[in-house]
Each structure stands twice: as structure tokens, then as C-alpha cells.
Amino acid sequence: HHATSSNLDKRGTGDIWVLTVEEYKEASTKTKIMYRLYRNPFVMFIIGPIYVFGITNRFNRKGAKRKERMNTYVTNLGIVALAVLLCWAIGWQTFLLVQTPIFMISGSLGIWMFYIQHTFEDSYFEEDEHWEYVKAAVEGSSFYKLPKVMQWLTGNIGFHHVHHLSPRVPNYKLEIVHNNTEPLQNVPTITLATSINSLKFRLWDEEGKKFVGFTHLKKTSKNQVSARLRTD
Numbered sequence: 001h002h003a004t005s006s007n008l009d010k011r012g013t014g015d016i017w018v019l020t021v022e023e024y025k026e027a028s029t030k031t032k033i034m035y036r037l038y039r040n041p042f043v044m045f046i047i048g049p050i051y052v053f054g055i056t057n058r059f060n061r062k063g064a065k066r067k068e069r070m071n072t073y074v075t076n077l078g079i080v081a082l083a084v085l086l087c088w089a090i091g092w093q094t095f096l097l098v099q100t101p102i103f104m105i106s107g108s109l110g111i112w113m114f115y116i117q118h119t120f121e122d123s124y125f126e127e128d129e130h131w132e133y134v135k136a137a138v139e140g141s142s143f144y145k146l147p148k149v150m151q152w153l154t155g156n157i158g159f160h161h162v163h164h165l166s167p168r169v170p171n172y173k174l175e176i177v178h179n180n181t182e183p184l185q186n187v188p189t190i191t192l193a194t195s196i197n198s199l200k201f202r203l204w205d206e207e208g209k210k211f212v213g214f215t216h217l218k219k220t221s222k223n224q225v226s227a228r229l230r231t232d
Contacts, residue, residue, distance in 0.1 A: 002164055003154075006140035008204075009128035016044075016115055016123075019210065022203045038212070039202050044115070047106025116195050117142050117160040120188055121210050136183065137164035143178070143189045150192075161187045 001014030017038050024032065037043050052074065058076055060069045097106045123139035126132070143159035151158055160175035164183060169177055178184050190198075201211035 002137075002167055003133075005164065006124050007128055007131045009131075010068075010154070018119075018204055020206050021216065022206065024203055025217070036160065036202075038103065041183075041199055045108045045111055046104070048111050049104060051109070053103070053107050113154060113157060116144055116190060116198055117157075119198050119201055119211060120190055120195075121197070121201065122188060123211060125204050125209075126205075134165065137161060138184065138187050139155050140164075143187050144195065145189055145191050149193070193217040197202075 005015070006011035006125040008020070017035065019035055021025065024035065027035070058072070064072075075162050083095065083099075086099075103229040118141060120142050122139075123142075124135055126135075140160045141164040145163050146158045147155065155171040157163065157171065159178050162169060162174045162177050162181075163171075165184075166177075167220050196209075198212045202213050203211070203216065205212045205216065
């Protein structure tokens with residue numbers, strides 16, 4: 001993901017599905033419907049955690065090595081064994097009442113954190129020819145400035161620009177690196193209040209170099225029609 005993040009020609013590895021304005025315009029009706037469903041907040045943050053953490057993560061990726069495959073199998077067996085044990089000890093109804101909210105809240109927040117760290121108005125996306133690793137890290141990954149308690153609960157991952165620039169920096173030193181490296185302090189900064197605005201971003205506008213919503217398509221269409229009328 002770090003090696004291809006914000007690269008328009010190498011999207012897909014660990015990324016949230018992003019289409020450019022032109023790609024969306026040229027897409028089939030089926031793709032447009034699927035994309036709109038995918039980018040719908042309810043689908044992304046409610047159904048998404050169930051699909052990602054409850055289903056897809058329970059299977060190995062194609063080409064996974066033996067150690068990785070075994071790790072998945074052992075993890076799955078551990079989850080099943082623990083669930084059976086708890087259902088036997090406290091009853092399946094109580095188990096579901098406790099575990100379902102935990103799973104949904106943590107899963108939704110996990111997807112939200114990843115979403116907000118790469119989906120903000122003046123993010124960075126380039127074709128492979130012009131793509132730069134450092135710019136992708138510090139401009140394509142946000143600094144999510146959270147209250148101290150939430151910063152601690154999320155393991156400092158709000159300093160996502162530092163993490164992308166150097167993944168080997170441990171989470172407990174991300175803030176230190178940020179505070180002691182002046183260039184890293186001049187990066188896109190998002191707060192809890194401003195992060196809500198990112199929910200309206202749906203497409204990457206290659207001309208404007210920013211995220212836009214679906215309403216942008218209507219505006220550009222009207223402008224194009226007006227321009228043609230003036231020309232005629």
C-alpha cells in the first residue's frame with residue numbers, strides 16, 4: 001500500500017476505491033451504480049466492516065506464502081474456539097449483545113480512520129510517470145489532529161504522513177518525529193470538525209487536483225452546455 005498509495009496507475013493494494021472524474025464519466029452504468037453504492041457512507045462504514053473484517057480477512061490473499069496462510073488458519077480457529085467457549089459460558093445471546101457493538105464500533109472507526117487519512121480535499125494523486133514517494137506520503141496522507149485521548153486510543157495513527165514516509169517508525173514515536181521535523185508540520189491537517197467534510201468527497205478531479213462530490217459532475221455539465229450554447 002505504501003509503495004503505490006496515491007499512484008493513479010497502481011491503485012488497488014490496500015486502497016479505498018477511487019475513480020477520477022473522467023473515469024466515472026466513461027464508466028458503464030453498472031460500474032457507476034456499484035461505485036455510488038460503495039461510496040455511500042452506510043455501505044462503507046456499516047456494511048463495510050462486516051465484509052472486510054468478518055469475511056474477506058478470514059481468507060488468504062492470492063499468492064500468500066505458507067507462513068501467512070497458516071497464520072490466517074490459526075487466527076480463524078482461535079476466533080471460533082473463543083466464540084464457542086464464550087457462548088457456552090455466558091450464552092450465545094449475551095455473547096452477541098456484547099460482541100456485536102464492539103465489532104461494529106471498532107470496525108467502523110477503523111475504516112473511518114483509513115478513509116479520512118487518504119480522502120481529503122487537497123490530497124495528492126498522480127499518474128505513475130509523475131508520482132513521487134515523498135509527496136505521496138506527506139501530501140497524500142493526512143495529519144489527523146485528534147484530542148489527546150483519541151490520539152492515544154488510535155495509537156497515534158493520526159500522524160499518518162509520518163507513518164507513510166517511514167513505516168518503521170514505531171507508533172509511540174510518530175508524534176515525536178512530527179514535532180521535531182519542521183517540514184512535516186506543514187502538511188494537510190484535519191481535525192474532528194473538518195474531517196466530516198470528507199464524507200462528501202467521491203471523485204478525484206485530475207484537473208483541479210482535489211477531491212470533489214458527485215454534484216461537481218452536474219456543475220461541469222451545465223458549464224459545458226452553456227459554453228456550447230454561447231459558441232453556437
